[in-house]
Amino acid sequence: MELSQGEVTVLSIDGSYGEGGGQVLRTALGLSCVLARPFHLYHIRRLRPRPGLRAQHLMCVEALRTLSRGSVTGDRRGSSELTFKPGPVIPGTYRFDIQTAGSTALLLQAILPAVVFSDAESRVTVCGGTHAAFSPTFDYFSTVFLPMLERLGVRVQADIESYGFYPGGGGRVTLRVRPAKKAGNLLALERGRLRRVTGISAVANLPLSIAERQRQAALAVLRSKELDAGIETRSVPSPVPGTYIFLKVEAENVTAGFSALGARGKRAETVGEEAARECLEYLQSEACLDPYLADQIVPYLAMADGESIFTTSRISGHLLTNLWVVDQFLQVRHSERGPQGGPGRITVTAGHDR
Numbered sequence: 490m491e492l493s494q495g496e497v498t499v500l501s502i503d504g505s506y507g508e509g510g511g512q513v514l515r516t517a518l519g520l521s522c523v524l525a526r527p528f529h530l531y532h533i534r535r536l537r538p539r540p541g542l543r544a545q546h547l548m549c550v551e552a553l554r555t556l557s558r559g560s561v562t563g564d565r566r567g568s569s570e571l572t573f574k575p576g577p578v579i580p581g582t583y584r585f586d587i588q589t590a591g592s593t594a595l596l597l598q599a600i601l602p603a604v605v606f607s608d609a610e611s612r613v614t615v616c617g618g619t620h621a622a623f624s625p626t627f628d629y630f631s632t633v634f635l636p637m638l639e640r641l642g643v644r645v646q647a648d649i650e651s652y653g654f655y656p657g658g659g660g661r662v663t664l665r666v667r668p669a670k671k672a673g674n675l676l677a678l679e680r681g682r683l684r685r686v687t688g689i690s691a692v693a694n695l696p697l698s699i700a701e702r703q704r705q706a707a708l709a710v711l712r713s714k715e716l717d718a719g720i721e722t723r724s725v726p727s728p729v730p731g732t733y734i735f736l737k738v739e740a741e742n743v744t745a746g747f748s749a750l751g752a753r754g755k756r757a758e759t760v761g762e763e764a765a766r767e768c769l770e771y772l773q774s775e776a777c778l779d780p781y782l783a784d785q786i787v788p789y790l791a792m793a794d795g796e797s798i799f800t801t802s803r804i805s806g807h808l809l810t811n812l813w814v815v816d817q818f819l820q821v822r823h824s825e826r827g828p829q830g831g832p833g834r835i836t837v838t839a840g841h842d843r
Contacts, residue, residue: 498527499572502817505532507810511546515595516788516811518553518573519602520818523792527574528817534569541567545591549599552585556603580609580668587617590658592624597664602788604666605643611666618653619660620733625781626748627652627662628689628735633746634785641672641789652693654731655752672789677777677799678834681741686711686768688720688736690761692751693727699757700724703734706761714769734761736768738779745771745779774802774832783835784808790837791815797837804833812837 504513514530521528534540542550543566550564550571557575564571587596593615604611619627625634631647638645644667653660690704700722711718718736732751737744749763771779778786780803787808790797801808804827812823812835820840827833 499574500526500528500817502528502530502814503532504530504569505535506813508806509536509810510534511543511549511595512784512807512810513814514542514546514571515549515599516814517817518549518599520788520815521573522553522557522559522575522578522603523606524818525575525577526818527572529570529572531570533571541569542571544589545587545595548585548587548591549596552583552596552600553603555585556583556600578603578607580604580607580611582612584614585616587615587658590618590621590653590655592621593617593619593653593660593662594621594625594627594630597630597662598785601645601664601666602792605645605669606671606792607668609668612663613666614661614663616653616661617658618655619649619662620652620654620731620748620750622655622750625785626733626735626750627660628737629746629748629781632737633744633779633782636744637782637786638672638789641675641786641793643669643672643789652725652727652731654693654727654729654733654750657729659728672793674793674795675786675790675797675799677743679800680743680775680777683772684739684741686716686718686736686738688718688734688764690720690722690734691725692732693725694730695732697722697724699732699751702757703732703751703761706758707734707736707765708761710762710765710769716769716772732757732760734764736764738768738771743777745782747771747779771802776800776802776832778802780805780808784811787811787837788815791819791821791839793839795839797839798834800832800834802832804829804831804835808835
């Protein structure tokens with residue numbers, strides 16, 4: 490639905506659609522700035538245990554308002570409605586501090602489209618959680634997501650200076666973003682030959698033996714299916730303690746990634762097993778894109794010309810929701826072949842903005 494305020498048409502978007510989380514807001518903010526299209530978001534996170542805007546969502550709003558010199562109403566904690574009106578995005582050097590262990594990757598998901606599709610280079614530093622629950626780890630962001638963007642003609646360099654874990658955060662990531670006029674199309678139907686599985690099992694301010702236990706547990710799961718991996722252990726710099734494991738699958742036509750995080754009371758063996766089982770689930774599907782890359786790449790495919798087709802190991806609620814949000818802003822046709830929660834094939838045909 491569209492609302493009219495004077496000569497400006499404001500998109501009206503139901504924030505409870507689909508999985509109804511913060512992704513609706515993040516995708517809307519990024520596309521709003523790229524397309525100079527204001528929007529009104531209502532029913533924000535309506536079905537979540539703590540509905541409305543939380544601190545990490547407000548950081549996304551503030552970042553995009555700053556980048557575009559835009560205006561906002563409803564930007565307060567717990568708000569169920571928000572109106573965002575962007576101005577022209579100003580490339581440059583920016584720093585945003587989440588001040589908690591909130592995910593730096595999720596904040597960057599909102600920021601990146603705006604600075605990528607601007608007219609000059611930008612340098613963006615984000616502080617917070619680099620390895621946070623329910624979000625991409627820095628390892629995934631830098632070695633899976635960004636290489637896919639480069640495949641589409643979008644060039645971003647990421648560097649990590651400090652790692653941030655729950656609850657203290659304290660991570661620091663810097664991106665150098667080269668502008669692009671548009672993204673390219675994607676054809677990714679077959680994974681191709683498996684080349685290698687590698688990984689990192691890491692600790693911060695904890696004994697390295699924990700990382701070794703994570704590593705051994707992951708290897709045991711993988712070897713049970715006659716698959717080996719080169720997993721290194723390391724200690725990483727952070728102001729707070731934390732652990733994680735990241736497994737990277739390199740195939741002939743794509744790279745995929747799977748992470749698991751440590752937590753107080755969670756056995757190191759459980760961390761390693763979680764990532765390894767998810768890795769095996771992906772490999773057994775024979776699909777090309779892992780479920781996280783599938784939903785994260787959709788806004789860029791929507792801003793390409795023509796048709797993109799890919800297979801994914803799981804058609805997630807996040808993917809379907811992101812397709813719907815993109816369609817609110819752009820003339821995009823999309824189709825899904827396969828059940829939600831299972832492997833499938835996605836077609837995205839981009840058109841012109843409304």
